[in-house]
Amino acid sequence: MGGLEEEKHARYIVSVEKKKDDFEALVIEHLRMNGAYWGLTTLDLLNKIGAIDVDAVVSWVMECQDKDCGGFAGNLGHDPHLLYTISAVQILALLDRLDVLDIEKVSDYVAGLQNEDGSFSGDMWGEIDTRFSYCAICCLSLLGRLSKINVEKAVNFIVSCKNLDGGFGSIPGGESHAGQIFCCVGALAITGSLHHVDRDLLGWWLCERQCKDGGLNGRPEKLADVCYSWWVLSSLIMIDRVHWIDKEKLTRFILNCQDKDNGGISDRPDNAVDVFHTYFGVAGLSLMEYPGLKTIDPAYALPVDVVNRIFFRK
Numbered sequence: 001m002g003g004l005e006e007e008k009h010a011r012y013i014v015s016v017e018k019k020k021d022d023f024e025a026l027v028i029e030h031l032r033m034n035g036a037y038w039g040l041t042t043l044d045l046l047n048k049i050g051a052i053d054v055d056a057v058v059s060w061v062m063e064c065q066d067k068d069c070g071g072f073a074g075n076l077g078h079d080p081h082l083l084y085t086i087s088a089v090q091i092l093a094l095l096d097r098l099d100v101l102d103i104e105k106v107s108d109y110v111a112g113l114q115n116e117d118g119s120f121s122g123d124m125w126g127e128i129d130t131r132f133s134y135c136a137i138c139c140l141s142l143l144g145r146l147s148k149i150n151v152e153k154a155v156n157f158i159v160s161c162k163n164l165d166g167g168f169g170s171i172p173g174g175e176s177h178a179g180q181i182f183c184c185v186g187a188l189a190i191t192g193s194l195h196h197v198d199r200d201l202l203g204w205w206l207c208e209r210q211c212k213d214g215g216l217n218g219r220p221e222k223l224a225d226v227c228y229s230w231w232v233l234s235s236l237i238m239i240d241r242v243h244w245i246d247k248e249k250l251t252r253f254i255l256n257c258q259d260k261d262n263g264g265i266s267d268r269p270d271n272a273v274d275v276f277h278t279y280f281g282v283a284g285l286s287l288m289e290y291p292g293l294k295t296i297d298p299a300y301a302l303p304v305d306v307v308n309r310i311f312f313r314k
């Protein structure tokens with residue numbers, strides 16, 4: 001089994017950033033801001049962020065900001081949403097360009113999406129989901145504006161989504177899913193509220209996600225998928241139970257999902273690669289301290305040196 005093809009993955013990411021009209025670019029067209037965050041964070045984890053034109057990326061990101069409400073859209077001319085606003089702020093943090101933001105305007109947009117019950121809507125249309133609680137809390141924390149929301153009510157809503165199996169769903173009564181668990185555990189970690197989590201019960205549910213092939217799935221009986229290397233692993237690390245899974249087998253599963261010729265990582269062996277799974281595969285390896293990769297922060301989903309620069313800047 002060979003190692004991680006760093007060079008090939010960096011070239012794959014840069015090639016996708018350049019192509020704007022092929023199928024993959026069209027599929028993710030409406031969530032291009034997410035795609036940019038996945039691609040740029042992967043390059044930074046591979047120590048290859050020097051390969052990109054920072055000014056070009058920053059001006060494109062800023063063109064996606066809705067000048068009236070302050071929120072960011074997934075691409076030029078699309079509607080603003082929390083899912084893309086968090087990605088935009090993460091990209092600017094990664095490139096050390098948070099200075100281009102009107103911090104009050106963006107944080108007012110995010111804080112304005114909190115509901116009476118402490119939950120968050122993704123945008124003006126009102127859909128409530130713990131995904132959006134994470135986006136809001138992570139974004140406001142990076143901007144240093146958590147004081148603009150009712151953190152206690154936000155935490156109470158997340159706790160109201162905790163299930164008997166120790167996991168979390170998208171809304172109260174929603175079934176446990178690894179993606180939702182990452183959002184809830186990440187938001188609780190950022191707000192210093194992890195005492196609400198039953199670490200052994202949730203740790204058990206999460207380590208049960210490891211399949212025979214070493215990969216992790218998102219729910220019982222599902223197939224392993226590289227992106228769950230992030231959702232499950234980051235949650236296990238945040239609750240200090242990562243030693244309950246076999247890291248060697250998971251590492252081999254991820255490496256086995258690489259396209260060794262053209263670069264990129266797929267969701268499972270021999271499937272088509274994409275930017276999303278390339279990012280979550282490299283991020284998963286980073287969480288397992290794979291040699292040569294930068295370390296990623298499990299709660300902020302940004303390299304640790306980027307998080308430190310934000311919180312410890314004099």
Ligand SMILES: CN(C(=O)[C@H](Cc1cnc[nH]1)NC(=O)OCc1ccccc1)[C@@H](Cc1ccccc1)C(=O)N[C@@H](Cc1ccc(O)cc1)C(=O)NO
Binds near residue numbers: 183
């Ligand atoms: C919208 N989305 C998903 O629904 C992926 C689809 C998938 C990939 N592998 C298995 N399914 N699922 C996903 O991200 O699930 C993780 C998750 C679920 C619920 C809450 C939070 C995370 C992916 C994009 C995608 C679509 C189709 C194929 C590959 C990637 C996505 O943008 N995920 C977001 C999180 C998310 C998840 C679900 C949403 O409805 C919206 C956003 C993300 O990771 N941002 O950094």
Ligand SMILES: [Zn+2]
Binds near residue numbers: 225226227228267277
């Ligand atoms: Zn996946």
